[in-house]
Amino acid sequence: MADSLLTVVVSQGQSRNPEKRDLEKAIADICAQIPGVSVVVIPHLYDLAYDSETYQKLRAIQGDMVVFAWLYDRAAHWVLDRNAVRGQVGEVLLVPADYQSDEDEDEEEEELNDKDRVANLNPRPDRFVYCIDLRASEDKEAFVQEVKRIAANSAAKVLQNRPEISQWIEGTPTPESLLRYLNPVSSVQADAPPQTSAAASIYSLFGANELTKVEEHPTRRWYPVIDFSRCTNCMECIDFCLFGVYGVDTAETILVEQPDNCRKGCPACSRVCPENAIIFPQHKTPAIAGAPVEMGGLKIDLSKLFGAPETDEDAMQVAARERDEQLILAGRQAVGEVRSKSNAAAQKERPKDELDNLLDQLDSLDL
């Protein structure tokens, strides 16, 4: 079977909220009508195991992919990556209203270039994975328009690589004009002439439209996901975690080796990561769950009313306390706050040695 131009994956949420379920279904149904687009509906992608039917199916898909999930886009991208569904981060324009602006993102990208990141040393395949946070809008049309925009981009890319297709269409089409070819019904009136033979030829290159659903019922899981576009392989996490979650691969690159050793609810290792590369997609704190910046919760937080304790700890103290709580729950001894070498260095300057004193004296001489 020919691959689709674009595969849309709809990851169902864990919540029973009927509005959420309706939105998932509407997006899947409408996207399956877009020419060149196939749709796969899957269970919550975070809960699925590497060997699950869903991931076997997703790994077989070669082309660009749009993934809808009730997760921050960054979290969804790196959950897929750990399950070997890999690609470049596709730019999504439809994001929740309180995401940071593009300007800040550019600055952040520059910041990310100052160190060796694992994803730079070990590049991901040259196709795009566009992760869309289903909390970005309540309007299904907004999501469908974003899929159409992405489909047009993917089509333009295919045309570049396949010049023989361009011959069917006169000139060099822009993504917009291509979209009209690919999707004549949405952009013209219903009484418009039928689609051209050129457009029909494009469709014939791709598999027929398809809507499939993978029926699996995974149980809930809890484990960290590493954002390798940020990770510098510094090994703070493997030093900190005392439950054997982390390991290294044959190339000495950090990986989440035993995800199910992780202690449910504990996000402590993400707090000690100097690059904020560790994501717990289900944590209530947006920054830990993969949000681009620290931002207010999307809903009212009633935790204070239900007994949340007030604290004034710093991140390292919180991490140590959370780790101790988990050690005790597991019937082990608490270890308290043990700062690793590099963290300690960052916290406290080394004592001055003789050379330092000499240099200080030289500095103080008015030469």
Added chain:
Amino acid sequence: MSEPLIFMMGNFSAEFPQTILYVKNHMWSVQTEGSVYRFGLSAYAVRLLQDVYFFDLNIEPGMQVKAKQEIGSIESKKAESSLYSPVAGLVSQINRNLLDDPTAINVDKYGDGWLFEMQLDTEAVGQLLSPDQYMEHLNQAWEVAQRTIKGQVNG
């Protein structure tokens, strides 16, 4: 058997059976056998949340939890919250039925909507509130809750 106590939350009357005990964090508690107590969310908590769609616990049977330790989370149409242990105790059972479908919390909060069971020592049992004590606590809590909700909605 005596009628349930009523607490007015605006126009909504929340009902509290007099046959069970309560906790300041808006859970109810009832002794099931020996030192084992079952816990659930009181009508006050369920009314604040409204229509629970998602419920998750971080605890498993055999875990010793401290009072106010974070033990799970809950999400509803209008709000979300972490859940905290009402008192210290040894977890003996959790209601796994709610993980797939938490509807019972909405429709049968004092029955099938129970959350978990813990073994308590006498000190922990002593911290549970009688229905009358809980009503007194609600008078203050309701004031704070209204301020918090208004603050977050308008803020």
